[in-house]
Structures are given as structure tokens and as C-alpha cells.
Amino acid sequence: MDIKKTLFTGLQKFARQHTLTTLGDRSSYLGASDIGYCPRKVILDRLHPPEHDLATLFRFQRGHMAEDIVANAMTAAGYDNFDRQVEAIASGNTPIRCHIDFVFNAPKLKAVLEVKSVSAIPDGPYSSWESQLYMQMGALAEQYPDHKIKGAVLAIDLGSGDIGFFNGYKPDEILYKGLKDRATSIWTDYQFMVLGHPKNPSTEPSLLCGYCNNLTTCPRFAAEEVPEMEDCVTELRSMQEQGKALNKQIEPIKAKLLSIVNQAGHSIKVNNTILSKAVRSRQHTDTARLTAFLADMGHTMQEFQESSSYSFLDINTSKTTIPKTKKAA
Ligand code: SF4
Numbered sequence: 001m002d003i004k005k006t007l008f009t010g011l012q013k014f015a016r017q018h019t020l021t022t023l024g025d026r027s028s029y030l031g032a033s034d035i036g037y038c039p040r041k042v043i044l045d046r047l048h049p050p051e052h053d054l055a056t057l058f059r060f061q062r063g064h065m066a067e068d069i070v071a072n073a074m075t076a077a078g079y080d081n082f083d084r085q086v087e088a089i090a091s092g093n094t095p096i097r098c099h100i101d102f103v104f105n106a107p108k109l110k111a112v113l114e115v116k117s118v119s120a121i122p123d124g125p126y127s128s129w130e131s132q133l134y135m136q137m138g139a140l141a142e143q144y145p146d147h148k149i150k151g152a153v154l155a156i157d158l159g160s161g162d163i164g165f166f167n168g169y170k171p172d173e174i175l176y177k178g179l180k181d182r183a184t185s186i187w188t189d190y191q192f193m194v195l196g197h198p199k200n201p202s203t204e205p206s207l208l209c210g211y212c213n214n215l216t217t218c219p220r221f222a223a224e225e226v227p228e229m230e231d232c233v234t235e236l237r238s239m240q241e242q243g244k245a246l247n248k249q250i251e252p253i254k255a256k257l258l259s260i261v262n263q264a265g266h267s268i269k270v271n272n273t274i275l276s277k278a279v280r281s282r283q284h285t286d287t288a289r290l291t292a293f294l295a296d297m298g299h300t301m302q303e304f305q306e307s308s309s310y311s312f313l314d315i316n317t318s319k320t321t322i323p324k325t326k327k328a329a
Pocket residue numbers: 038039040041203204205206208209212213214215218219220221
């Protein structure tokens with residue numbers, strides 16, 4: 001049995017079944033999370049549903065697991081006043097169905113909890129999370145006009161065990177109307193394209209473009225210049241500068257502390273931190289001797305050398321045009 005292939009096909013099937021049972025036919029409505037994303041991506045993914053790779057399928061499972069963990073913990077802690085996958089339908093002509101992870105019920109109160117599985121807890125909630133939450137709370141408020149509605153996002157990093165809780169949200173009518181208008185524009189473009197009319201839905205480049213299946217055909221990335229990414233790149237460069245500045249401060253402090261440990265001749269404990277002198281040795285190959293040995297055997301070093309490649313982000317601020325080799329890469 002090819003275990004990787006079995007996992008892949010099994011998870012693909014599971015994902016399709018899970019979507020159908022929890023969300024129904026997604027081509028017939030917009031969900032709350034769609035409205036905060038790039039309109040072009042939302043429309044093209046509906047028209048041509050992408051085939052997810054194994055990494056994405058694992059990510060989906062991680063999301064379901066995070067929700068199950070919260071449900072199990074809440075139940076064990078004695079909270080039985082919540083419903084899962086609650087559907088709230090927004091009013092108007094655009095079909096908008098919000099599927100809410102958790103709604104906690106109390107007399108005259110409904111509290112929305114959106115669970116996000118992440119690989120690192122962000123300092124603050126992403127704007128797409130907030131749009132989703134405002135959409136969910138707005139639709140729920142329409143459905144339960146005599147209830148107070150509240151909302152929160154719980155981000156869970158299953159790898160590190162960290163959580164981020166972003167609480168205190170209330171429905172906002174202006175934001176809700178703006179999101180519904182945005183949904184109408186996305187839905188109208190989608191309907192045009194379903195009928196075969198040419199349309200260029202609006203694009204919103206962001207860091208999430210790296211996960212978009214429609215990047216190679218995206219007009220924003222057809223040209224070399226993508227000015228809309230400026231904020232992301234500026235933020236990265238500023239963090240790199242801060243990192244360099246911090247390293248400059250860190251290294252001398254480490255050298256001084258090592259000198260103290262050296263002088264003391266033993267490890268020292270400072271509150272909960274132990275400072276020790278560590279010595280690591282590295283194996284290295286004596287290439288001169290090896291070359292001579294191989295030559296005696298009638299071989300050369302080159303016969304045993306293999307090249308491997310890896311990719312990384314090269315950030316270059318000294319050039320104004322993209323070198324030819326990088327365009328082709
Ligand atoms: S690459 Fe980015 S801007 Fe283009 S469609 Fe995808 S998400 Fe939108």
C-alpha cells in the first residue's frame with residue numbers, strides 16, 4: 001500500500017464529504033469567510049474548484065481538530081450551552097450563509113466564537129477574521145433581534161500549545177452593510193462569469209496570494225511590479241532591520257556573560273535561567289587526504305559530488321530591474 005497516496009485520496013474524499021454535510025453546495029451562496037478574501041480568488045475558486053495538495057488537506061484537518069478540542073474542553077468544563085456549525089442567513093437578494101463555529105446561548109444573549117488554527121499566534125486578529133466575525137454577528141443579530149450579540153476569535157497553535165483570544169466584538173451596522181455590499185458585488189461578478197460573460201473581478205494582493213491557485217493567471221502578477229505588496233515588504237524590511245539592531249546588542253551581552261561563566265568555572269543560575277559554557281564539535285572532512293586517497297584508487301572527488309538545491313527569499317534593494325535569470329525562475 002502506498003500510504004501517502006492512500007492518505008491523499010482518503011483526505012480528499014473526506015474533505016468533499018465534510019464540506020457537503022456541513023456547508024452544503026458552496027457554489028450556490030457566499031460564506032462569511034469568502035467576503036473578506038480577494039474577490040477574484042473567491043470567484044475563480046468557485047468556478048474551478050482547486051484540487052488541494054496534501055499539506056492543505058492536513059491544514060483543513062488541523063482546523064477541524066482545533067474546533068473539536070474546544071468543544072471537548074468546554075463540555076468537560078461544564079459548558080453545555082453551545083451549538084456548533086450554526087447557520088445564520090443574511091437578509092437581502094445576495095445569498096449569504098454564515099456557518100458559525102460556536103454560538104454560546106444565555107437568556108437574551110448569543111455569543112459567537114470563531115476558532116482559527118494557526119502555525120503562530122499573531123499579535124492581533126487578521127482583518128479577514130474580523131470581517132468574517134462582523135458578518136456572522138450581523139446575520140445572527142438579524143435572526144435574533146431581541147438578543148444581545150457578542151463575538152470573539154480564538155486562535156490556537158496546536159504545535160506550540162499557544163492560544164490568542166481576541167474578544168469584545170459587537171455587531172456594527174455600518175460594517176455589516178459594507179460587507180453585504182461587497183458580497184453583492186462579488187456575487188454579481190460571479191453570476192456574470194457563470195453565464196460565460198467576460199469579467200475581470202477585482203483583485204486584492206496580500207500575503208495570502210502565496211496560497212492562491214490563480215496566481216499564475218492573476219493580472220496583478222503579470223507585470224514585474226506589484227506595488228500593492230509594498231506594505232508587506234516594508235514591514236518585513238523594517239523587522240529585518242530591528243533584528244539586525246537587536247543582534248548587535250545581543251552578541252556583546254552574550255560575550256560578557258560567557259566571560260563571567262568562564263571566570264566562575266561552572267554554570268550559574270539566574271532565577272529560572274541557567275547559564276553554561278557549551279562546547280560543540282563538528283566533524284569535518286580532510287579533503288586533501290581524501291583527494292590523495294581517491295587519486296591512488298583512480299578516482300576523483302568530483303565523481304562523488306552531487307548538487308542539491310533549495311529555495312529561499314532573496315531580498316535585494318540595490319538593483320532596480322529584475323535580472324533575467326530571476327525572471328525565468
Ligand atoms: S494572486 Fe492574489 S490578487 Fe491574484 S487572485 Fe489570487 S489572491 Fe487575488
